[in-house]
Amino acid sequence: MSAFPSRALSEWFRRDHRRLPWRETYDPYRVWVSEVMLQQTQVETVLPYYDRFLDRFPTVEALAAASEDAVLAAWSGLGYYSRARNLRNAARRVVADHGAHVPDDHERLIALPGIGRYMAGAILSIAYNRPFPVVDGNVRRVLSRLHGWPEPKERTLWDTAAAVARAGEPRVMNQAMMELGATVCTPNAPRCGECPLRRRCEARKTGAQAEIPLPRKRPPTVRVDLHAVLDRNRNGYLMREDRGLWEFPMLTDPPGDGFLHLGHCRHAITHHRVEVDVYRGALGRRKGYRRVRFDAVPVTSLTRKIHALAETPPNQR
Numbered sequence: 001m002s003a004f005p006s007r008a009l010s011e012w013f014r015r016d017h018r019r020l021p022w023r024e025t026y027d028p029y030r031v032w033v034s035e036v037m038l039q040q041t042q043v044e045t046v047l048p049y050y051d052r053f054l055d056r057f058p059t060v061e062a063l064a065a066a067s068e069d070a071v072l073a074a075w076s077g078l079g080y081y082s083r084a085r086n087l088r089n090a091a092r093r094v095v096a097d098h099g100a101h102v103p104d105d106h107e108r109l110i111a112l113p114g115i116g117r118y119m120a121g122a123i124l125s126i127a128y129n130r131p132f133p134v135v136d137g138n139v140r141r142v143l144s145r146l147h148g149w150p151e152p153k154e155r156t157l158w159d160t161a162a163a164v165a166r167a168g169e170p171r172v173m174n175q176a177m178m179e180l181g182a183t184v185c186t187p188n189a190p191r192c193g194e195c196p197l198r199r200r201c202e203a204r205k206t207g208a209q210a211e212i213p214l215p216r217k218r219p220p221t222v223r224v225d226l227h228a229v230l231d232r233n234r235n236g237y238l239m240r241e242d243r244g245l246w247e248f249p250m251l252t253d254p255p256g257d258g259f260l261h262l263g264h265c266r267h268a269i270t271h272h273r274v275e276v277d278v279y280r281g282a283l284g285r286r287k288g289y290r291r292v293r294f295d296a297v298p299v300t301s302l303t304r305k306i307h308a309l310a311e312t313p314p315n316q317r
């Protein structure tokens, strides 16, 4: 990797990186929160949540002291709620076992809930400037094209990324690779003319950018049909709690006569496509359900979509 153009890459990053709030600090807790939010979620979606979450829980102690309900409420709408639960549980461990200091060694970090190899590498390199690799989808694409590997093995990618992290200042090298993949070496139509790696890039030399890397095989999408019922009276909606988040009754069959069909919404989660028909009507008492005020409880974005249908005038649904 001695030929790796680390200088060109770091100069490009220092000059051209997007100014994002989590890049204004190397505070380990803030770096950690941003990385958890950015897993499986786009930058634009994360932006408003990041500041709000840190206003609410400005330190690892504040997060550790918060109730799970409060953390889920602040996460409400970001999706993948196990991330929020793990983050809070890990914060409690950091306070209890590490004196509120986010560990700066791999072994202790990776032992915390929700922290895997990528997350440990991101925290160690970005917050502590230690030469640990990161491989996310962006880094995978850049490395694959740079070396002309259509289907690289995970091991090869991590070893190569480790050499990149060591080729310069780790926090700059790793962030630069991720940023390059997000903004220049994009899946479609990479802008090779602006790329600091262009002189060494195998895919560019052979014009094979579109074929590298080959898409990874994903499990086929599974369609799930559900029927949500909005049953509201003066005490609120009929809802139930599932691991800290509240949801409307979801039936596998239509509720039948006496229910007004309000519309349809769709939601994608991992490899499921959930198709939901939404109805209004009275279900009556149901085991495990109770009346709650919608605005007072944390909900998933699917539940929010379903609720929005009830609030939308019929001619705009």
Ligand code: SF4
Pocket: 142, 145, 146, 184, 185, 186, 190, 191, 192, 193, 195, 196, 197, 198, 199, 201, 202, 203, 204, 209
């Ligand atoms: S030269 Fe093009 S294909 Fe190669 S790393 Fe840069 S943007 Fe990606």
